């Protein structure tokens with residue numbers, strides 16, 4: 001194959017002696033490599049660097065690693081080596097990806113990664129990149145493998161397979177495959193169509209042709225765990241308690257005797273961020289809770305009670321409902337609604353913050369998926385479908401330093417931390433709620449009267465879902481007030497009433513979602529109660545579209 005001579009490649013020819021990867025990396029990158037690599041001292045911090053080649057499962061790899069109580073971060077494949085090395089990883093995982101190693105400009109791992117001699121686990125495309133970069137060969141497979149297949153182990157003693165049977169179900173999704181292993185490598189397991197479905201070097205580099213991170217590989221987590229614990233030597237120190245202790249220490253250090261403000265929304269992220277900051281610096285923190293009048297029934301009261309009375313935090317409560325309603329008068333375009341709500345929020349927040357005197361820091365509940373998304377390469381970024389105002393929507397004029405204690409956490413970790421901090425279960429398990437609130441669940445103009453109708457219907461949906469013990473299993477469940485009216489009959493009278501839609505979805509991360517198969521009896525109860533208890537509503541429909549092609553919210 002001619003393309004094999006590409007300059008990306010670390011091993012320029014197959015006869016290179018690959019006893020040390022450092023040698024090969026030097027071929028391309030020269031002597032300066034050594035000093036950079038030596039900055040890694042894995043003992044200092046237990047972490048794994050995941051190199052992202054653009055697989056739709058990369059986040060899942062990170063989540064699995066964290067579930068094994070090992071800290072990890074995801075880096076785009078072309079991230080600077082300095083940045084990756086500053087994590088001081090104990091090992092690397094290379095993700096899958098849509099490319100083929102022989103494509104022009106195919107993404108490859110930084111050469112220094114091999115030179116570090118730290119353990120490497122390549123997954124799917126990640127394994128192909130390892131093979132290619134270290135002198136083996138990849139070619140299009142004669143038979144593509146998609147879906148579940150049986151893996152048979154060859155080397156039963158490999159630490160990767162500790163505690164596993166000799167045959168297991170794995171999930172494949174690849175078109176290329178390994179046709180020649182790099183020097184020093186051997187096949188550790190095979191499947192019907194892949195003679196080298198798992199490979200290992202005589203050092204500590206491994207490759208899996210399948211995806212251990214997905215649920216369709218039932219024992220995938222054990223393989224990841226084996227890599228982390230038995231190959232990288234991790235101890236599993238990433239626990240909520242350790243995270244809390246470390247955060248409290250760093251927040252104290254960062255803030256000193258400065259003052260911090262935080263916007264509470266009633267959501268779990270800002271609640272956990274504020275509580276963490278409060279535990280670190282107590283009354284140096286002031287929270288501002290802006291009631292925009294677009295919250296669910298009883299939410300402002302409940303949140304206020306938790307923060308003020310139970311957690312004894314300083315909370316400035318602002319009822320700005322009327323201001324928001326005025327700004328939304330006559331507005332029907334969803335994006336204009338979002339923009340006005342975002343702008344109004346900033347104005348109210350800045351006004352209140354200015355009255356607190358000198359403030360130095362702003363605490364925010366930004367989560368890792370937001371960070372990953374906002375640092376994603378322009379070319380990779382998805383087309384903008386809706387503007388979400390919860391990220392980066394806060395004051396720019398105030399020149400405050402940001403404190404984002406949850407910046408590297410996934411949602412499930414935030415919940416664990418919330419529980420460990422003593423936040424009420426209700427708040428910790430609250431379903432996500434959009435920043436613009438009920439305004440984007442009212443199709444057409446938002447008025448006080450329409451808000452009341454929606455709140456009453458939404459209350460019934462929530463109440464019935466909770467009674468049916470489904471609240472936690474659903475990503476979101478709520479009511480929408482449409483701008484449709486339809487004819488009905490109540491008693492002997494013709495009615496012309498509002499149409500309420502009910503939406504309930506399951507999802508892992510809101511990027512995709514499926515409509516929930518709620519039991520008919522439950523749907524019947526919800527529908528009955530809404531038409532009987534909410535004046536003006538005479539018809540209820542259930543939304544049975546998934547995302548895509550729909551979105552979770554209606555606006």
Ligand code: XMP
Nearest residue numbers: 387388389390432434435436510551552553
């Ligand atoms: P969509 O409707 O885009 O929603 O499928 C995905 C997730 O994002 C939430 N969402 C928002 N959150 N500001 C927010 O803070 C917004 O403008 C916004 N729009 C949608 C939505 O509730 C779902 O969880």
